[in-house]
Amino acid sequence: MAASLEQTIEQKQHNWFSLLLNSQAFWVTIAMLLACIFLSYSTDAFATSKNLYNITRNVTFTAIIALGTTMVIITGGIDLSVGSVLCLCSMVLAVTMHAGFGIYTGIAAAVLTALVVGAFNGILVAYLDFPPFVVTLGMLSVARSLAMVLSNNTVVFEFGPDHDKLLALGGGSTFGIANPVIYMVVLALLTGFVLRWTRFGRYLYAIGGNEQAATLTGVPVRRIKVAVYMISALSAGIAGIVQTGWLGAVTTNIGAGMELQVIAAAVIGGANLAGGVGTAYGALVGSALIEVIRNSLGLLGINAFWQGTFIGSCIIIAVAFDRMRRTR
Amino acid sequence: MPVLELSSISKHFGAIQALNDISLAIEPGEVVGLMGDNGAGKSTLVKMIAGNFLPTHGSMRMDGREVVLHRPVEARRHGIEIVHQDLALCNNLTAAANVFLGREMRKGLGPVSILDYGGMYRRAGQLFRDLKSETRPRDLIRQMSGGQRQAVAIARTMLADAKLVLMDEPTAAISVRQVAEVLNHIRHLRDQGIAVVLISHRMPDVFSVADRIIVLRRGRKVADKRVERSSPEEVTGLITGAIEIA
Numbered sequence: 001m002a003a004s005l006e007q008t009i010e011q012k013q014h015n016w017f018s019l020l021l022n023s024q025a026f027w028v029t030i031a032m033l034l035a036c037i038f039l040s041y042s043t044d045a046f047a048t049s050k051n052l053y054n055i056t057r058n059v060t061f062t063a064i065i066a067l068g069t070t071m072v073i074i075t076g077g078i079d080l081s082v083g084s085v086l087c088l089c090s091m092v093l094a095v096t097m098h099a100g101f102g103i104y105t106g107i108a109a110a111v112l113t114a115l116v117v118g119a120f121n122g123i124l125v126a127y128l129d130f131p132p133f134v135v136t137l138g139m140l141s142v143a144r145s146l147a148m149v150l151s152n153n154t155v156v157f158e159f160g161p162d163h164d165k166l167l168a169l170g171g172g173s174t175f176g177i178a179n180p181v182i183y184m185v186v187l188a189l190l191t192g193f194v195l196r197w198t199r200f201g202r203y204l205y206a207i208g209g210n211e212q213a214a215t216l217t218g219v220p221v222r223r224i225k226v227a228v229y230m231i232s233a234l235s236a237g238i239a240g241i242v243q244t245g246w247l248g249a250v251t252t253n254i255g256a257g258m259e260l261q262v263i264a265a266a267v268i269g270g271a272n273l274a275g276g277v278g279t280a281y282g283a284l285v286g287s288a289l290i291e292v293i294r295n296s297l298g299l300l301g302i303n304a305f306w307q308g309t310f311i312g313s314c315i316i317i318a319v320a321f322d323r324m325r326r327t328r
Numbered sequence: 329m330p331v332l333e334l335s336s337i338s339k340h341f342g343a344i345q346a347l348n349d350i351s352l353a354i355e356p357g358e359v360v361g362l363m364g365d366n367g368a369g370k371s372t373l374v375k376m377i378a379g380n381f382l383p384t385h386g387s388m389r390m391d392g393r394e395v396v397l398h399r400p401v402e403a404r405r406h407g408i409e410i411v412h413q414d415l416a417l418c419n420n421l422t423a424a425a426n427v428f429l430g431r432e433m434r435k436g437l438g439p440v441s442i443l444d445y446g447g448m449y450r451r452a453g454q455l456f457r458d459l460k461s462e463t464r465p466r467d468l469i470r471q472m473s474g475g476q477r478q479a480v481a482i483a484r485t486m487l488a489d490a491k492l493v494l495m496d497e498p499t500a501a502i503s504v505r506q507v508a509e510v511l512n513h514i515r516h517l518r519d520q521g522i523a524v525v526l527i528s529h530r531m532p533d534v535f536s537v538a539d540r541i542i543v544l545r546r547g548r549k550v551a552d553k554r555v556e557r558s559s560p561e562e563v564t565g566l567i568t569g570a571i572e573i574a
Binding site for chain 2: 218
């Protein structure tokens with residue numbers, strides 16, 4: 001009896017293979033690889049180094065924000081303001097540098113803006129019990145409006161003395177890899193590490209799983225919620241800074257609609273809007289699948305109007321798979 | 329020396345007198361069944377002991393020293409653990425993660441400290457072994473039976489070197505076989521010298537595991553006697569008011 005109890009306790013019900021088969025991100029990766037194989041045979045343009053360079057770089061802006069959004073979604077929250085925060089931070093950076101300040105001052109101002117916006121969202125959600133949907137919906141409107149006020153709704157394309165540094169930051173490449181891709185990989189590794197190996201990451205899952213239980217066991221739920229909205233806004237701010245360098249110009253409509261694309265990426269990658277589930281890798285692969293779909297429609301000569309249908313179907317199929325796995 | 333001693337505790341909520349002049353003492357390793365009808369004051373009493381609010385009058389001593397508990401964390405610091413009725417578990421996390429929730433084991437990795445998965449799995453496995461529960465530390469709570477969930481919630485209290493464990497209706501919503509499991513967990517706590525206060529409506533459970541029964545009615549203590557000197561019939565009478573006082 002003692003031995004059998006021992007064995008039962010020690011038994012691992014899951015090996016790495018069954019865990020893999022159970023992971024939505026794994027199946028999305030397979031789907032994406034199949035799409036890539038299909039596209040490299042059916043079109044000449046897909047598997048060219050130039051096209052792959054473009055895809056990987058285009059993925060980054062969605063993916064960087066999707067990392068932050070995934071963390072918010074894991075806690076059971078939502079952040080609708082990221083597209084507008086991206087715009088506001090880009091504009092703060094652009095206006096600061098245009099006024100003659102250096103690139104570091106500009107970046108510091110943009111990062112600070114993001115953190116203030118995130119803290120505002122987080123405090124309202126965590127301490128005043130506002131629904132995150134409403135708070136961030138409000139911020140979606142406020143942040144873009146502030147960007148318009150800041151720039152008087154003009155396009156900024158001259159970035160003062162450090163103009164070239166900024167363009168190199170976002171548009172350059174290192175060892176043949178676009179700089180934004182390097183930032184994305186570093187941030188993804190960092191996010192993955194935090195989620196899997198730190199107490200902070202563990203608490204995010206606990207809050208999303210059962211907020212009441214987390215509170216009762218002494219998890220500092222409110223402080224962590226504020227932190228997670230700050231991280232989300234910061235991810236949008238970083239994406240904004242990099243995108244400004246890449247585009248070489250900032251308008252007040254960059255990042256419009258980005259929030260929905262980012263949430264789509266997180267959900268396709270396995271994050272559950274009910275909270276408690278999600279991974280950094282999922283955020284990456286979800287963003288990548290969306291970009292591959294968009295890219296392939298162009299290459300296959302399909303009307304771009306179909307793009308939304310394909311991406312929307314992906315979201316629904318991903319969630320359908322998730323439901324099937326759970327009921328089985 | 330009693331691990332917990334309450335002297336003339338009263339609690340008002342506005343005009344409502346939830347607890348009225350309650351005194352009791354609990355010895356280490358003693359299992360006390362706390363019984364009473366809905367609204368008799370059981371939850372109020374337990375919540376007060378767990379530090380959710382202060383009594384209006386009266387004092388509370390632990391190991392002979394007077395304590396004033398303003399918040400639940402302070403109660404926990406004094407060795408009072410509570411197993412909530414809904415168990416307060418996260419379904420999306422593993423058994424080990426739930427046992428250690430809020431008190432994760434960590435190890436250094438250069439300048440940062442990371443979660444010690446191996447250590448937590450081992451320690452949680454030990455606790456389940458001590459409880460004689462077939463619970464795997466790596467399983468998600470979502471996949472577990474009611475009895476295993478109870479084991480996880482109880483293991484959490486054992487982690488902390490608790491002196492007193494308060495259990496709120498631990499057998500209310502589980503199968504007969506699992507009830508036996510939970511009662512065994514309670515005996516294990518007792519054998520380690522931990523005092524247990526068991527709130528329950530289920531007469532057979534209380535009589536099989538408790539050393540002593542305290543009955544509350546309308547905020548007053550109407551009975552405090554050893555189980556062998558009482559009977560389910562008497563306790564039922566005391567709860568409903570058919571018997572005035574014992």
